[in-house]
Amino acid sequence: MPYERDRVIVGVSGSPTGLWALQRSAREARRDGRALIAVLAWEPPGGEGLYRRAPCPPLAAESRKKAAERLDVLLNEAFGGHPPGVRTELRTPRGEPGWVLCALADRPDDLLVVGGRRCLARTWRGRVTRQVLAGARCPVLVAPAPLVPREVSRQLRRAEPADFALRPGHRTGGTA
Numbered sequence: 001m002p003y004e005r006d007r008v009i010v011g012v013s014g015s016p017t018g019l020w021a022l023q024r025s026a027r028e029a030r031r032d033g034r035a036l037i038a039v040l041a042w043e044p045p046g047g048e049g050l051y052r053r054a055p056c057p058p059l060a061a062e063s064r065k066k067a068a069e070r071l072d073v074l075l076n077e078a079f080g081g082h083p084p085g086v087r088t089e090l091r092t093p094r095g096e097p098g099w100v101l102c103a104l105a106d107r108p109d110d111l112l113v114v115g116g117r118r119c120l121a122r123t124w125r126g127r128v129t130r131q132v133l134a135g136a137r138c139p140v141l142v143a144p145a146p147l148v149p150r151e152v153s154r155q156l157r158r159a160e161p162a163d164f165a166l167r168p169g170h171r172t173g174g175t176a
Helices: 014-034 046-054 055-079 099-106 126-137 150-160
Strands: 005-011 035-039 088-091 111-116 139-144
Touching: 005 014, 005 150, 014 035, 014 046, 014 055, 014 111, 014 139, 035 099, 035 126, 055 088, 099 126, 111 126, 126 150
Parallel strands: 005 035, 005 111, 035 088, 111 139
Antiparallel strands: none
């Protein structure tokens, strides 16, 4: 029986690598019987410095609400809701993402998962990943997104929402 304190903590951003990290962290949590804590950190508009000079609690409350809504949307994009078979907790703490993740993953038996790039040199360019790798007190899994062929990647970058719309008479592959 796993301990309640066994956790997989994942930083969620909405990027393709962030969604991949979310899916990978759910697999890790399911495999080990751990709880999954999905974290979307937020800061007040203009950053903490501006907020200290001119605090606006209603604006901060609205920012927290938007972060919680965004986290729900991202879980729906990744799993169609909460990941099946995994105890899931959603958190939207205020602060810089890298430092917030390090503060939450404060136990040696935690596993902290972040999205990264396939190339180690490029992974070090990401500020959040760099902060997590430098400050984590637990094991860190940098989950790179799956490889996409270069030509497909180029086509996807140039794609627009209309390119994904179903055309009349298009079959979705279901049975009738």
